Amino acid sequence: MQSFRMLGAIAAAALVSGACVSGPAFAQTLSTGEFNGEATLKAPATAPREATIAGVAWRCEGDQCAGHASRRQGVDGLVKECKRVAAVVGPVSSYKSRGRELTAGQIRACNRGAVTLQTARN
Known part of the structure; x- marks a missing residue:
């Protein structure tokens, strides 16, 4: 059960960090x-x-x-x-x-x- 909580936390962190660096500003920076x-x-x-x-x-x-x-x-x-x-x-x-x-x-x-x-x- 502990490992599932850890995986859930890692997945949530990945989603949040992905949302922070996505979007038009990031795309324009890498353009x-x-x-x-x-x-x-x-x-x-x-x-x-x-x-x-x-x-x-x-x-x-x-x-x-x-x-x-x-x-x-x-x-x-x-x-x-x-x-x-x-x-x-x-x-x-x-x-x-x-x-x-x-x-x-x-x-x-x-x-x-x-x-x-x-x-x-x-």
């Missing part, structure tokens, strides 16, 4: 489809700039940057994506991709992390 992102720079670029960052083609004009990739693999978190972009194009005041936008606190973490990435590269 290898089209990627579109937007960033607003803290200071406008003096000239248009293009860069490929983690497989995404980014173009910045003034204080607006747009990133696009027809196919992109990866499951990076939004803040990690932002850090990679900010390390190349400069500090950002907003960042969004995959239908989500960073909060003010996440933007601060992004910009701090970007400085660390720049330092590590140099």
